[in-house]
Amino acid sequence: MSNKPLIEVNGLSKYFDVNTGLFKSKKLKAVDNVSFSIKKGETLGLVGESGCGKTTVGRTILHLYNPTSGEIVYDGKKIKSKESIEEFRRHATMVFQDPYSSLNPRMTVSDIIGEPLDVHKLYSSKKEREEKILELMSHVGLNSEHASRYAHEFSGGQRQRIGIARSLAVNPDFIVCDEPVSALDVSIQAQVINMFEDLQDKMGLTYLFIAHDLLVVRHISDRIAVMYLGRMVELADASEIYDRPLHPYSKSLLSAVPVPDPKIARENKRIVLEGDIPSPLNAPSGCPFRTRCPYATEQCAASMPEFKEVEPGHFVACHRVGEIN
Amino acid sequence: MALLEVKDLRTSFFTDAGEVKAVNGVSFSLERGKVLGIVGESGSGKSVTAYSIMQILAPAGKIVGGSVKLDGKELIGSGEKVMKTVRGNKVSIIFQDPMTSLNPTYTIGSQLTEAILLHTDRSKKQAKERALEMLRLVNVNEPEKRMKQYPFELSGGMRQRVMIAMALACEPDILIADEPTTALDVTIQAQILELMQSLQKELGMAIIMITHDLGVVAQLCDEVIVMYAGSICERGTADEIFYNPQHEYTKGLMRSLPSANSAGTRLQPITGTPIDLLNMPNGCAFAPRCDEAMRICIDKASPEFEVGEGHTSRCWMCAKKAKEKGEAIIEIEGGENNE
Numbered sequence: 001m002s003n004k005p006l007i008e009v010n011g012l013s014k015y016f017d018v019n020t021g022l023f024k025s026k027k028l029k030a031v032d033n034v035s036f037s038i039k040k041g042e043t044l045g046l047v048g049e050s051g052c053g054k055t056t057v058g059r060t061i062l063h064l065y066n067p068t069s070g071e072i073v074y075d076g077k078k079i080k081s082k083e084s085i086e087e088f089r090r091h092a093t094m095v096f097q098d099p100y101s102s103l104n105p106r107m108t109v110s111d112i113i114g115e116p117l118d119v120h121k122l123y124s125s126k127k128e129r130e131e132k133i134l135e136l137m138s139h140v141g142l143n144s145e146h147a148s149r150y151a152h153e154f155s156g157g158q159r160q161r162i163g164i165a166r167s168l169a170v171n172p173d174f175i176v177c178d179e180p181v182s183a184l185d186v187s188i189q190a191q192v193i194n195m196f197e198d199l200q201d202k203m204g205l206t207y208l209f210i211a212h213d214l215l216v217v218r219h220i221s222d223r224i225a226v227m228y229l230g231r232m233v234e235l236a237d238a239s240e241i242y243d244r245p246l247h248p249y250s251k252s253l254l255s256a257v258p259v260p261d262p263k264i265a266r267e268n269k270r271i272v273l274e275g276d277i278p279s280p281l282n283a284p285s286g287c288p289f290r291t292r293c294p295y296a297t298e299q300c301a302a303s304m305p306e307f308k309e310v311e312p313g314h315f316v317a318c319h320r321v322g323e324i325n
Numbered sequence: 326m327a328l329l330e331v332k333d334l335r336t337s338f339f340t341d342a343g344e345v346k347a348v349n350g351v352s353f354s355l356e357r358g359k360v361l362g363i364v365g366e367s368g369s370g371k372s373v374t375a376y377s378i379m380q381i382l383a384p385a386g387k388i389v390g391g392s393v394k395l396d397g398k399e400l401i402g403s404g405e406k407v408m409k410t411v412r413g414n415k416v417s418i419i420f421q422d423p424m425t426s427l428n429p430t431y432t433i434g435s436q437l438t439e440a441i442l443l444h445t446d447r448s449k450k451q452a453k454e455r456a457l458e459m460l461r462l463v464n465v466n467e468p469e470k471r472m473k474q475y476p477f478e479l480s481g482g483m484r485q486r487v488m489i490a491m492a493l494a495c496e497p498d499i500l501i502a503d504e505p506t507t508a509l510d511v512t513i514q515a516q517i518l519e520l521m522q523s524l525q526k527e528l529g530m531a532i533i534m535i536t537h538d539l540g541v542v543a544q545l546c547d548e549v550i551v552m553y554a555g556s557i558c559e560r561g562t563a564d565e566i567f568y569n570p571q572h573e574y575t576k577g578l579m580r581s582l583p584s585a586n587s588a589g590t591r592l593q594p595i596t597g598t599p600i601d602l603l604n605m606p607n608g609c610a611f612a613p614r615c616d617e618a619m620r621i622c623i624d625k626a627s628p629e630f631e632v633g634e635g636h637t638s639r640c641w642m643c644a645k646k647a648k649e650k651g652e653a654i655i656e657i658e659g660g661e662n663n664e
Contacts, residue, residue: 025563049510049512158598185366185537186366186537186581186600187366187577187594188594188595188598188601190582190595191595191596193583196593205642212510212511214511215540215585219587221588238408238588255510255513255516257514258541258544260542260579261543261567262544262563262564264543265540265543265544266544270519271517272512273512273515276480276483277480277510298479
């Protein structure tokens with residue numbers, strides 16, 4: 001892992017227009033002013049509950065959505081123009097959550113994996129294309145005999161391997177992994193997580209690992225970012241955030257995870273939050289978490305807390321971070 | 326006498342490709358007021374076991390053998406009329422997805438009162454009062470307002486609370502919860518689990534908790550059944566299963582979990598892919614994926630061995646280990662062990 005950031009995200013926002021009536025529309029702030037950077041060879045875990053904007057962050061970085069504002073800097077170059085986006089996509093790819101809907105049922109495995117090669121014209125002869133596909137398949141533990149089969153002939157874990165092979169086709173440096181193991185059974189999940197780690201060692205990959213399973217994220221990440229209602233609320237080293245979360249939301253999120261250990265589970269003091277996550281269409285004023293926060297004051301309703309570094313490498317967005325810890 | 330006794334239950338689905346033995350000789354018993362966890366991967370037969378108890382299988386599914394006794398009364402073959410008095414009254418079920426379990430075209434109130442009117446001889450007004458009381462019990466805020474709302478107006482956690490209210494409205498002896506928190510977020514999951522725990526203490530019903538999440542099991546269950554490929558491979562108290570697993574599959578599951586201390590180390594996955602229920606092997610169903618598999622595992626399925634008090638395992642390794650130590654091991658014939 002080097003110290004130079006491979007990818008920098010500065011003040012990224014993505015708003016969607018949502019129709020709320022005839023001729024009326026409202027801005028849904030799916031991602032609001034999010035900044036972070038990922039070093040080369042690092043894994044940044046991104047956690048949060050459904051609707052917090054973690055998937056939108058991943059997609060907006062890859063310009064699958066056009067950012068509303070903010071900038072993305074990859075390897076020192078701003079990603080803005082059409083050419084730079086196309087060039088960027090040769091270095092950055094994505095693995096999707098659902099291995100069933102993300103593979104075209106009418107294409108064979110070799111065509112699925114070969115498609116990025118076709119798009120970016122990464123071969124000079126048919127033979128070279130064939131060889132590249134087989135090499136990619138062996139990277140993810142698929143046999144050459146699988147090449148002519150269709151996606152429906154595979155189990156969930158194997159399909160996810162096909163999706164990963166496809167994302168590796170352009171020989172990327174950076175992969176956005178959007179809940180890549182959530183749809184898999186426990187016994188298969190560990191196989192796929194190990195594969196992600198092996199590929200990272202072998203190819204020096206950098207991951208943005210989006211997931212809601214906090215035990216998985218803890219295992220694979222070097223640093224972890226926590227999001228709530230489109231905002232980043234905390235960012236720190238993986239062990240730091242688990243041992244000493246500073247934001248009240250991170251605290252309750254981490255304590256809510258059911259630990260697979262009966263004795264710990266019985267003694268565990270869970271911080272159970274009251275109420276539901278507010279709709280992002282009617283986000284509360286000031287701090288987005290204040291409606292469920294046990295420490296909220298008037299100040300929290302009045303102004304948005306700044307996302308600042310409270311300790312070296314530990315960022316928190318909370319007005320009362322000094323008092324409550 | 327146990328509240329619920331399931332003996333050698335067999336349920337198959339008859340498909341174009343052949344017979345799928347989804348539940349293949351499952352036996353267990355449930356005492357009053359206990360929480361039993363059934364864990365397993367997708368396709369292990371845990372949900373089909375529950376649906377067989379309730380007799381709400383999809384048309385292709387058929388119970389082909391075994392017995393399900395509730396309070397000593399046989400349910401299999403008892404007919405739809407009897408089952409209608411059982412479902413909702415004595416045994417209730419809540420499902421994974423609270424959106425599809427509620428009817429989107431009726432209000433919460435009318436669905437709740439319908440269930441109460443159907444199962445009790447309350448008047449309409451009494452049923453409505455009972456519905457309100459139930460909503461308060463499951464901590465739904467502003468229950469009067471919620472009664473008039475439609476399911477789409479409620480959040481996922483709120484809908485699951487309504488489902489729990491509906492399931493408990495007629496005070497069942499057993500609540501079957503089929504992955505009740507899988508579709509929910511972590512902080513909402515914590516709310517629902519907390520609620521189920523406190524309701525269980527308050528009302529004293531028994532719960533069958535079906536889940537793939539070992540964390541949920543650790544938090545809630547007194548006893549645990551581990552299923553693989555339609556059969557029970559191991560059963561025991563939660564502590565025994567988590568701290569002293571005896572079946573190679575259970576051991577593999579425990580090893581493959583990421584934990585707080587596993588960062589920086591490699592996980593130890595179970596190798597291979599889940600079993601194809603259409604092509605079941607002769608011997609132990611887990612043998613093709615088992616690192617310790619011996620010849621006998623491939624030839625012959627293991628009987629149920631007693632490995633501790635109330636702790637049994639269907640694994641030949643248990644017999645081998647006992648032999649090495651020079652101890653005798655008790656072999657239990659399927660289904661006779663639940664006294």
